[in-house]
Amino acid sequence: MASSDLTRKPTIRDVAAVAGLSHGTVSRVINGGHWVSPEARAAVEEAIRTTGYTTNHAARSLATGRSGSLAFLLTESQQLLFSDPTFALLLRGATAALAERAMTLVLLIADSPGEQANVERYVRAGHVDGVLLVSSHASDSLLASLVAAQVPTVCSGIPRAGDTPVPSVSIDEVGSARMMTRYLMDRGHRRIALITGPNDTPGGRFRLVGFREELGDRFDPGLVEQGPYERDSGNAAMTRLLERAPDIDAVFAASDVMAVGAIDALRR
Structure with missing residues (x-):
């Protein structure tokens, strides 16, 4: 590049000139295309480093129809993102996975109907290539709207019943709840209470199912609190349990954050 060119932003043609390759070959390398030899790819990568070229994402998005970003969509209150370690771990893992693919994570929080409508408009406009939907509630219509709009969507957790099938990754909610309940039973506990999540979430609903199944005839609905x-x-749930059943000898809290709250009540 001539000295007069150093004040302007390097272009893909500058990269091609330095690499000694065609504009088309450089474009294929930058856009992750095939049919490029290892030698040509190495030459382009070195030319990018030498020239300081960076991708024009707006132009690339127009050409490819892709934004190069995915949405981490949390349908909970903002405070839960920072207070529940589960969401922080999911966010960190998603960010790391996308970084390996030179993609960006966009954090979207949509707790209220108004926030969900804004998110739906944003996603439909093509600002992200897909959505990782976290913590869906049965009362939410957002998942159905995303599927109807043909937005690629994956659920973290079991999608609510009745929705159009979408890919999902989840734990065995029923089996893990049974395992935890059996752990307490095997240690001699008999009056076991459960503090679980909202019934319109998969975790809240299916952890209660596992708890009830494992206890069998010992199940007492009066020892269950949801919130x-x-x-x-x-x-609050632990306080209510202690008021009406002071003889309980174990508690299964279905989330870390709720468990900390239960311990607060017990210490008090």
């Missing part, structure tokens, strides 16, 4: 996955909720 949002929040510390204050766990505290």
Whole structure:
């Protein structure tokens, strides 16, 4: 590049000139295309480093129809993102996975109907290539809207019943709840209470199913409390349990945050 060119932003043609290759070959390398030899790819990567070229994402998006980003969509309150370690771990893992593919993670929080409508418009406009939907509630219509709009969507957790099938990754909610309940039973506990999440979430619903199945005839609906996955909720649930059943000898809290709240109540 001539000295007069150093004040302007390097272009793909500058990269091609330095690499000694055609504009088309450089374009294929930058866009992750096939049919490029290892030698040509190495030459283009070195030319990019030498020239300081960076992709014009707006132009690339127009050409490819892709934004190069995915949405991490949390349908919970903002405070839960920072108070529940589960969401932080999911966010960190998603960010790391996308970084390996030179993609960007966009964090979207949509708790209220108004926020969900804004998110739906944003996603439909093509600002992201797909959505990782976290913590869907049965009352939400957002998942159905995303599927109807043909937005590639994956659910973290079991999608609510009745929705159009979408790919999902989840734990065995029923089996894990049974395992935890059996753990307490094997240690001699008999009056076991459950603090679980909202019934319109897969975790809240299916962890109760596993708890009830494992206890069998010992199941007492009076020893079950449900509420949002929040510390204050766990505290309040534990307080109510102690007031009506002071003889309980074990508690299964279905989330870490609710467990901390329950411990607060017990210490008090």
